Amino acid sequence: MERRLPVMVFWAAAFLLFFWALGDRGLWGSEGRWAEIVREMFLAGNFFHPTINGELYFDKPFFSYWLIAFVSAVTGRLDEWVVRLPSAASGLLGLWATVYLGRKLWSEQVGRAAGWILLTTYGVLFWARTGAADMENLAVITLAVAWYWSRRERPNFYAYLVFYLICFLGANCKGLTAVAVSVAAVIPDILRERRWSTLLSASHFFALAIGIVTYLAPFIWAYVTREGYQESGLALVFRENILRYFQPFDHREPFYVYLYYLPELLLPWTPMFIVAVPGMLCSLKNLKQNTRWLLEAMILIFLFFTVSGSRRSYYILPILPFCSLFISVFLNTTGKEGWKRLGFGVQGGLFALISIFEIFSLAILPILKVRLGFAAPGNLMIAALGLGFLALVPLLLGRFRPRLQARLTGTGRNTAPLFVTASILMGGFFCWQQVILEIYRGERPFAMELREQVTGLSQKDIAFYRKMPTNALFYLDLPGPIRVLKNTDEVRDFVESGGGDKFMILPLKDSGNLSPFLSTGLDGQPTLSEKVYPWQRKALGKLVAWKIAREKRDSP
Secondary structure, three states, rough: OOHHHHHHHHHHHHHHHHHHOOOOOOOOHHHHHHHHHHHHHHHHOOOHHHHHHHHOOOOOHHHHHHHHHHHHHHOOOOHHHHHHHHHHHHHHHHHHHHHHHHHHHHOOOEEEEEEEEOOHHHHHHHOOOOOOOHHHHHHHHHHHHHHHHOOOOOOHHHHHHHHHHHHHHHHHHOOOOOHHHHHHHHHHHHHOOOOOHHHHHHHHHHHHHHHHHHHHHHHHHHHOOOOOOOOOHHHHHHHHHHEEEEEEEOEEOOOOHHHHHHHHHHHHHHHHHHHHHHHHOOOHHHHHHHHHHHHHHHHHHHHHHHOOOOOOHHHHHHOOOOOOOOHHHOOOOOHHHHHHHHHHHHHHHHHHHHHHHHHHHHHHHHHHHHHOOOOOOOHHHHHHHHHHHHHHHHHHHHOOOHHHHHHHHOOOOOHHHHHHHHHHHHHHHHHHHHHHHHHHHHHHHHHHHHHHHHHOOOOHHHHOOOOOHHHHHHHHHHOOOOEEOHHHHHHHHEEEEEOOOEEEEEEEHHHOOOOHOOOEEEEEEEOOOOOOOOOOOHHHHHHEEEEOHHHHOOOO
16 A cells, blocks of 8 residues: 555546646637537538538648547537547546656656656646647657657567557647657667667568558548548648648747747746756766667757747647656756755745745735736635645645655655645646636637527628637537628628628727628627726737627618
8 A cells, every 4th residue: 555655646636637627717729629620520420521610620630629529429518628638638648658658767766756747847737728639749759659668679560550550640639740759759769779770670661551541541531522622631731740840831930939938838847957957967978878868859859849940839848748757867866966956945945936926916916906907806815825825835844744745745755845836836726726717718708698699590690700719609509600701891791681680790809990880789889798807918809799680780
């Protein structure tokens, strides 16, 4: 039982941090794409031709949609929880693979510490609780690398086949990055040990061929069964994976952007990572072979994403398991005591400051109310106070009863309080404070109220102007596409066309430009408006809906 306790505590913490209140927040950002595509797949009974508002959308592969569809078919529902569940489950898979790598290549202690670090990073928690394909991408890359090391000494057809199936099934979630990064991560070991000669076997090429066919099969089937359109999923595979890498058409950011995106994703462990890098490099010649491989794999992954012309913060997410392992190896390497003391001091100081900030935010919130108009709800203040004091407890216990937390987490006496504190702070933010702040997000309430208003209307009497918000489209849950008006001429035709009452949904910033057409509404004001608060910067992007009543439209 003594040996099982740390394992039980770790996975209990992982389940809580990934799944607690997972569906309590409304869809945000790109989540609407995944939710709406799956909804339309079920409406059409077609799972090989993804659409948004009836328009084909091949920008992402199929598998991430199918995972959501599978959960929906099993549970009989399609909501925020279902959309995010595959990401949360992928987070668990990525954690397991990271812990396995640490245990396999170094020690049980390294694996456990790496697991705690990865679990409590901002990037992993954020994307594990987001309905997209990024966490699936991280999970399959880490799993592929873990499989490589598990079968490294037994290279045969089965080993190659499973590796490529993991890679190419992962590529069917987000793209060929899953293959490229997995291969990049294992190349240093293959070259150093001169294992490349084993790759020249027929069994390797046969396994690779099966993997490629597995990846291409859904796109080929979609192309063969297409009806009424010429767009090709295979062409978009090339556009999104190859052309975007070498000749980016969007997402252009400076080549150095990952130098600050990576520290952001690695929070709150960024200080320890910054200390670990010089701490390990100062004895570069003495690094063990596995540690040298890890360092080289991290460098290659970083360079792979940096060389790409298309850059976004979440693209580099798959490097986080390797960074977590690197920090853990540093913490569990004998010697380097001076560097470790520096790391523990800076990291512990950061956690203490965050905890104190949570407590003293009670004094800051009234100032925000005066200056920005932000009126914090009572339960947010309770959460801040509770988290602040609760997060200080492990730090204090680490001084007076250091063995207790070490036994619970299965890690060292100096590291255990940091892991427990990080779990409290990060879990409290994502599972408690973010949920409380949900009351200030108005898109879901707006869309649900609009859904009631348009009940019974023909779909030809409902239209978006310019912007088609996929989150709102999902919540409206209409049985078919909605028209998107692109200019004022189309707005005029829509308003003046026959039929009953009409609804037009548009961003607040466009209401003024369309006032001549919308004056048939109610007293010159939108029928429904997404709630806007004084401190929100992008208020003009909020949605409004105008009801254009038939009797007012027809009046002289």
